[in-house]
Amino acid sequence: MAVTLGGMTDETTAVLADGLRKRYGPTTALDGFDLVVPAGTVCGVLGPNGAGKTTAVRILTTLLRFDGGRARVAGHDVATRPQRVREAIGLTGQYAAVDEVLSGRQNLVLFGRLRRLPARAARRRADELLDRFGLAPVADRSAGTYSGGMRRRLDLAASLVVPPRVLFLDEPTTGLDPRSRNGLWTAVRDLVADGTTVLLTTQYLQEADQLADRVCVVDAGRVVAEGTPDQLKARIGADRVELVVRRSADVPVAAAVLERITGAAVRVDGELRRVQAPVTDRIAVLTAVLRALSDAGIAVEDVLVRRPTLDEAFLLLTGHRAESDDRAGVAV
Amino acid sequence: MTALTDGWLMAGRNLRHVVRSPEEIVLYFSLPIMFVLVFGYVFGSGMAVPGHGSYREFLLPGVFVMTMLYGLGATASAIAVDAGRGVVDRFRSLPMARSALLSGRAGADLVRACLEMATLVVCGLLVGWRWREGVVAALAAVALLLLLRVALTWVGVLLGLLVPNPDTVGVVVFPLAFPLTALSNVFVAPELMPEWLGAVAAWNPLSATVAAVRDLFGNPGVGADSWPARHALLLAIAWPLALMAVAAPAAVRRYQRLGR
Numbered sequence A: 001m002a003v004t005l006g007g008m009t010d011e012t013t014a015v016l017a018d019g020l021r022k023r024y025g026p027t028t029a030l031d032g033f034d035l036v037v038p039a040g041t042v043c044g045v046l047g048p049n050g051a052g053k054t055t056a057v058r059i060l061t062t063l064l065r066f067d068g069g070r071a072r073v074a075g076h077d078v079a080t081r082p083q084r085v086r087e088a089i090g091l092t093g094q095y096a097a098v099d100e101v102l103s104g105r106q107n108l109v110l111f112g113r114l115r116r117l118p119a120r121a122a123r124r125r126a127d128e129l130l131d132r133f134g135l136a137p138v139a140d141r142s143a144g145t146y147s148g149g150m151r152r153r154l155d156l157a158a159s160l161v162v163p164p165r166v167l168f169l170d171e172p173t174t175g176l177d178p179r180s181r182n183g184l185w186t187a188v189r190d191l192v193a194d195g196t197t198v199l200l201t202t203q204y205l206q207e208a209d210q211l212a213d214r215v216c217v218v219d220a221g222r223v224v225a226e227g228t229p230d231q232l233k234a235r236i237g238a239d240r241v242e243l244v245v246r247r248s249a250d251v252p253v254a255a256a257v258l259e260r261i262t263g264a265a266v267r268v269d270g271e272l273r274r275v276q277a278p279v280t281d282r283i284a285v286l287t288a289v290l291r292a293l294s295d296a297g298i299a300v301e302d303v304l305v306r307r308p309t310l311d312e313a314f315l316l317l318t319g320h321r322a323e324s325d326d327r328a329g330v331a332v
Numbered sequence B: 001m002t003a004l005t006d007g008w009l010m011a012g013r014n015l016r017h018v019v020r021s022p023e024e025i026v027l028y029f030s031l032p033i034m035f036v037l038v039f040g041y042v043f044g045s046g047m048a049v050p051g052h053g054s055y056r057e058f059l060l061p062g063v064f065v066m067t068m069l070y071g072l073g074a075t076a077s078a079i080a081v082d083a084g085r086g087v088v089d090r091f092r093s094l095p096m097a098r099s100a101l102l103s104g105r106a107g108a109d110l111v112r113a114c115l116e117m118a119t120l121v122v123c124g125l126l127v128g129w130r131w132r133e134g135v136v137a138a139l140a141a142v143a144l145l146l147l148l149r150v151a152l153t154w155v156g157v158l159l160g161l162l163v164p165n166p167d168t169v170g171v172v173v174f175p176l177a178f179p180l181t182a183l184s185n186v187f188v189a190p191e192l193m194p195e196w197l198g199a200v201a202a203w204n205p206l207s208a209t210v211a212a213v214r215d216l217f218g219n220p221g222v223g224a225d226s227w228p229a230r231h232a233l234l235l236a237i238a239w240p241l242a243l244m245a246v247a248a249p250a251a252v253r254r255y256q257r258l259g260r
């Protein structure tokens, strides 16, 4: 689905990145990065390590200068009206940005005061957030003594002291245990229900799937695929069916059967006597494929259904492996 | 206006840091005490003072100024540590005054300087130093010392933003600060030095404050005939203001470019 930048007004577009470029010395971190996030939606920016996610978030949150392109957040130009942008945003970066010496409560009160809350209101808001994020029992301990999960929650609370119009979350759940991660997801959903626009980066397909209305896949500093999670999953195939046949001679027949039933591109590994294909309805496909193979008298040694790894998703979307470094430093 | 309130909030943050690590308070007091005792008693006997009077009483205004100068090191390392902390990202993404992190440091260090001043005065009185021109003149002298400290704080802030990491601050500050005190009227009156050295010492910004403070406290060692010595009070106000006018904007500019 194509999005026309020209017709977008500020009320409907919360974040706009138009051809952003950023270089660090010889490294090109962003290479024509385009993004449109409609107000009130959650946009997931999905990409492997080094894709340029953090660079994009730091530019959009006024922390980093950029070399080319245009960026607007909440209706204000990032380069020329950074202070206006800062009034509208909240940021939870990849690394917790809280004062490690101060207690959790002192942190939240300080950030509230710096956002112009009166002293009493700042204290009340701090108490509210400490309760909501389960930090009340440790509220008066130095944030430096917090566990990773507690620090992340404090960091998120800090970006919500004054509810932002646009919230940026850079890999918010990396390094969190599953319980903390679920808590954070719930918090994000609550915010969105209250009308906040969220831009979230992640390395996990599943996280984007859980939270995002639309997902942008980033690779080597540019968006390589874009769509709803369902659209992307349809392209990647939510699951993969993998069959190992007993005799090498049966591999071509098995591949043909699989292709006929799934209608997708089949990968064949003759040496391992393995054929595999992306599927959307795995039970139906499995049932049909196994029946067809048994009708054709082909002996199946092993059957596997699995979700694609991010690596495979990338291979499908970008045509190369996620972790490869051969593209680093290639400038246009 | 927001620059003032935000600076005030950040000063509060820095003072809370101190409260949370009380061992720092001990450091606040130990440096001035050590300076008074070491210099007062090591150099305290047998050094010449122009005119008459005790060397220790000649020396103490210089020790006050030295303490103000060396405070710059603490400022610089606090800023360098802050600049390397993740929380700076949050400060920079908030709609707060760009100068607040720095002016908050300057404000907190002014509070610290007041504590040091009080310690110095008490120690000085214990080793025989006196103010002899009345309370108003003595307070004026203290005000001059604090003015110098505020200016030096901004130099420290700038320095802290220029060094690549907090550990190098100490290495940079001492070689800068030590010659400045040696080539001044802190330990020896410039008229007792070789002529060219005396001229350097007389024009040293520290010397202006030392001379003006000696005069206001009524301590010995005033009355030299050079132009800077005759206009010590004027220079003791002008030098720090000039220093601040250069260092503060440079520091704020440097801070804004941090990580960009």
Ligand SMILES: Nc1ncnc2c1ncn2[C@@H]1O[C@H](COP(=O)(O)OP(=O)(O)O)[C@@H](O)[C@H]1O
Binding pocket: A024, A025, A027, A028, A029, A047, A048, A049, A050, A051, A052, A053, A054, A055, A056, A328
């Ligand atoms: N401060 C920096 N100096 C030099 N190179 C950097 C810097 N920050 C990021 N990069 C490079 O820019 C590219 C994008 O990095 P980043 O935006 O952090 O990616 P991501 O957040 O997706 O992992 C990487 O190649 C990374 O090595």
Ligand SMILES: [Mg+2]
Binding pocket: A050, A053, A054, A055, A094, A171
């Ligand atoms: Mg990153």
